[in-house]
Amino acid sequence: MHDSRINHKNIKRKRRRRVIGSLLLLFIMTGTLGLTIFGFNLYRDTKNTTDKIYQEINSSNLSKRALEDVEVTKEPFSILLVGIENQEGGLGRSDVLLLLTVNPANKDIKMLSIPRDTLTYIPEAGIDTKIAHSYGYGGVEPTVEAVNHFIDVPIDYYVTTNFQGFEDIVDSLGGITIDIPFTFEAQLTGSLKWKTFYEGTELLNGNEALAYVRMRKQDPNGDLGRNERQQQVIKAITDKGTSFTSITKTDEILEDIGDNVKTNIPPSKFLSFVKLYTQIKEAEIKQLKLEGYDDYINGSYYYIPDMESIDETSYQLNETLSS
Numbered sequence: 508m509h510d511s512r513i514n515h516k517n518i519k520r521k522r523r524r525r526v527i528g529s530l531l532l533l534f535i536m537t538g539t540l541g542l543t544i545f546g547f548n549l550y551r552d553t554k555n556t557t558d559k560i561y562q563e564i565n566s567s568n569l570s571k572r573a574l575e576d577v578e579v580t581k582e583p584f585s586i587l588l589v590g591i592e593n594q595e596g597g598l599g600r601s602d603v604l605l606l607l608t609v610n611p612a613n614k615d616i617k618m619l620s621i622p623r624d625t626l627t628y629i630p631e632a633g634i635d636t637k638i639a640h641s642y643g644y645g646g647v648e649p650t651v652e653a654v655n656h657f658i659d660v661p662i663d664y665y666v667t668t669n670f671q672g673f674e675d676i677v678d679s680l681g682g683i684t685i686d687i688p689f690t691f692e693a694q695l696t697g698s699l700k701w702k703t704f705y706e707g708t709e710l711l712n713g714n715e716a717l718a719y720v721r722m723r724k725q726d727p728n729g730d731l732g733r734n735e736r737q738q739q740v741i742k743a744i745t746d747k748g749t750s751f752t753s754i755t756k757t758d759e760i761l762e763d764i765g766d767n768v769k770t771n772i773p774p775s776k777f778l779s780f781v782k783l784y785t786q787i788k789e790a791e792i793k794q795l796k797l798e799g800y801d802d803y804i805n806g807s808y809y810y811i812p813d814m815e816s817i818d819e820t821s822y823q824l825n826e827t828l829s830s
Contacts, residue, residue, distance in 0.1 A: 562769045568651045569771075570661030577663060579776060580783045583610040583828045587654055589647060589667040599669075601642040601650050602721070603737070606660060607792075608827040611783055614790040615827045619658070619820055620734040621797065626809040627657045637809065647769070658817065660824045664772050670696065672767025674713030676744065682710045683743040691725040693718040716740055730810070731796055738794065795820050 570585070577584050590603025604621040623639035631641070631649035641653035651662050677683055690706045695718050702715060704722075711719060720740050726732035772780070798816035802809050 558774060560768045560770055561772070561774055562647075563771055564648045564651065564665070568648055568655065568662070570663050579609075579779045580611055580786065583608065583612075584663045585609070585660060585824070585828060587651060587662050587665045589642070589650055589665060590673070591642060591667055591669045599642060600639040602639060602670075604638065604650075604654065605737075606654060606658065606662075606824065608660070608824045609783075609787070610827045611786060614787050615793075616787065616790055617793045617795055617824055617827050618738075619795040619797065619824060620730070620737065621654065621657070622730045622799075622810045624808055624810045625657070625797070625799070626802075626804075626811055627653065629653045630656055658824065659821045661828070664770065666768065666770045666772070668768045670717055674717055675767065677711070677713035677716045680744065680747045682712050683716055683740065683747050684708060684710050685716070685719065685739060685743055687719075689727075691722060693722040693725075734794065734796075738792070795823060 585606065585608045588603070588605040588607065589601045590605075591599050592602040600623070602623055604623065606619045606621065608615075608617050610616070621638060623637065625638045626635060627638050628635050629638070629641045629644060629649065630652050631644040638653055638657065641650045647665055647667050651665055654660075655662055686708050687704050687706055690704065692701050692703050694701050695714050697714065702718060704715075704719060720733070720737050722736075723730060723733045726736075728735070796816075797812050797820055799810050799812040802811050
């Protein structure tokens with residue numbers, strides 16, 4: 508009888524760890540990453556959170572699959588992850604854009620990070636401008652439409668989070684340990700103070716982790732280096748969130764997510780995403796790079812993508828969805 512109670516407690520702990528890991532993967536997926544979401548209606552707060560973050564968008568901006576009830580544990584799908592920089596007097600801009608394609612059958616996972624200064628056509632605005640500005644023309648719908656137009660990959664689901672949500676989750680976890688590849692300085696949001704990140708292992712709080720992933724100009728690898736740091740932080744958040752010591756922090760994490768995350772993934776699919784997470788959590792995520800060059804137009808900086816690279820990247824992402 509005693510052993511039975513212990514086993515039952517162990518099962519509940521394992522389920523709870525999966526909930527935390529899935530929630531974190533939803534939040535960043537990735538933050539970002541690293542793939543996805545919750546389920547297991549263990550607590551009333553979990554249900555409240557799923558209802559709170561659910562937000563539909565115009566179906567004309569989504570793929571046909573999204574409207575046909577995708578079976579995410581078996582069928583391929585795509586998710587657009589949008590990190591929002593809030594601005595006073597407006598909707599803000601999409602500072603982070605990650606497009607993820609997943610094929611559960613063969614565990615083929617690809618991720619493309621689209622530089623925020625990429626010059627492209629914004630259908631909602633009817634102009635060519637930085638893709639990060641798409642969010643300011645009406646929120647996530649113009650962003651989904653702009654990304655789809657740019658890379659020609661059907662989008663099934665989206666997940667958005669703001670920077671405050673990122674900071675709150677990292678802080679709720681007690682910080683994350685990062686192996687910093689080189690020494691640099693970056694400005695912290697809020698206080699605007701400058702912090703030196705020294706090469707080596709360091710425990711970062713939410714504010715510091717955000718500055719770490721956003722820094723770009725001092726990285727010798729530019730946007731590619733920034734993308735790699737995003738992936739590094741996503742893995743650190745996921746590892747910390749699924750650790751035994753984070754089990755007692757579930758309520759805090761759920762509150763952080765409920766206040767800062769929006770998605771069109773229906774609550775009815777959350778359990779399926781948890782199951783998917785357990786199937787592919789060890790799979791390698793292939794990072795795709797969008798080639799291009801830097802340029803200044805009328806005094807503003809832009810990243811000009813190479814057309815052949817766009818076509819090749821589109822082909823690889825669509826290959827995952829069709830195989």
